[in-house]
Structures are given as C-alpha cells and as structure tokens.
Amino acid sequence: xxxGRRILGxxxxxxxxxxxxxxxxxxxxxxxxxxxxTAGLRDTGLASFLLDPPAExxxxxPARSLPLCGSGPRKTCVIDGDTFWLDGEKxxxxxxxxxxxxxxxxxxxxxxxxxxxxxxSQILSSGGFSLAAxxxxxxxxxxxxxxxxxxxxxxxxTLIAEGLAHPWQGRRLDWCAG
Numbered sequence: 574x575x576x577g578r579r580i581l582g583x584x585x586x587x588x589x590x591x592x593x594x595x596x597x598x599x600x601x602x603x604x605x606x607x608x609x610x611t612a613g614l615r616d617t618g619l620a621s622f623l624l625d626p627p628a629e630x631x632x633x634x635p636a637r638s639l640p641l642c643g644s645g646p647r648k649t650c651v652i653d654g655d656t657f658w659l660d661g662e663k664x665x666x667x668x669x670x671x672x673x674x675x676x677x678x679x680x681x682x683x684x685x686x687x688x689x690x691x692x693x694s695q696i697l698s699s700g701g702f703s704l705a706a707x708x709x710x711x712x713x714x715x716x717x718x719x720x721x722x723x724x725x726x727x728x729x730x731t732l733i734a735e736g737l738a739h740p741w742q743g744r745r746l747d748w749c750a751g
C-alpha cells in the first residue's frame with residue numbers, strides 16, 4: 574500500500590484512507606453539519622420558514638374587537654394568552670404556551686399570564702388576522718388548534734419575542750422556576 578501520492582519534485586500530498594472510511598467519514602461529517610445547521614436555524618425560527626411547508630389558511634378574520642372575557646357568556650373574547658373564543662368557537666394558539674391565569678403556580682406566573690392575555694387581546698383587536706391549520710385539528714379539550722397570523726407573522730412568535738410565551742413543546746413549561 575502506498576503511503577501517499579507524489580507529484581512534481583517528489584512532494585507527498587496525501588495519504589490513502591482505509592477502506593472502511595472511504596466515503597463514510599465524509600457522509601457522517603456532512604450529516605453532523607446538516608444537523609447542526611438545522612438545530613441552529615430552529616433556534617432562530619428560520620427553520621420553520623425554510624424547511625416547513627406553509628400551513629393551510631383555514632380562515633381570514635376581519636378586524637374586530639376581542640376584549641378579555643368576563644364572567645358572562647363567552648362568544649368572542651380572549652381567555653388567556655394562548656386561548657380565545659371566536660364566534661362561539663374556542664381556539665387554542667397551537668405554536669405557543671403562555672402562563673396560566675386560572676390556576677397559576679406562583680405570583681409571577683399570574684402576573685405574566687394577565688400580561689399575555691392583555692397583549693393577545695390588543696394584537697387580535699388591532700386588525701384582521703388569519704387562522705392556519707396546525708398539526709392536528711383539535712386538542713384533547715376540544716379546542717381548535719390554530720396558528721394565528723397577522724400581517725404574515727405568527728402572533729405566537731410576537732408573544733415569544735416579548736417574553737410572554739414559550740414555543741409549544743408538547744407540554745407546559747414552568748413559569749415559576751428562576
């Protein structure tokens with residue numbers, strides 16, 4: 574087995590790889606790079622824009638007022654930072670989780686929960702918005718799961734950027750830790 578190739582002047586420019594590494598190392602390295610790039614993009618939100626297919630818009634909602642829900646009947650109002658009633662249908666914003674208002678685990682969660690609800694009411698009342706399909710139609714509580722968009726931007730991403738929501742990860746996160 575030759576230990577390298579020689580070119581003009583007898584300079585050695587490289588060594589052969591063992592047979593087991595022929596292409597395998599390169600493929601493995603490329604896979605690791607692709608995984609790292611994808612993970613980095615996910616943190617920025619750019620991955621969903623570049624890698625995920627666009628969600629189907631299921632409804633365009635014209636501008637209207639969505640106040641906070643009171644104690645009376647609920648038809649069109651905001652319950653908390655990630656749930657609202659729209660024409661008698663309960664909608665859960667699918668791409669986020671916000672602090673609880675009804676049964677908060679600590680005072681900080683209650684405070685943030687009220688801020689998130691007020692902010693959602695403000696955003697939804699500021700103009701028309703669209704409801705896009707999520708990975709499934711309803712959650713286990715019968716709420717319609719939708720990604721809510723306004724001006725081409727996810728309202729969930731707006732609330733996340735403002736520190737009033739976490740990206741939905743399949744479960745509630747602790748708003749009282751640290």
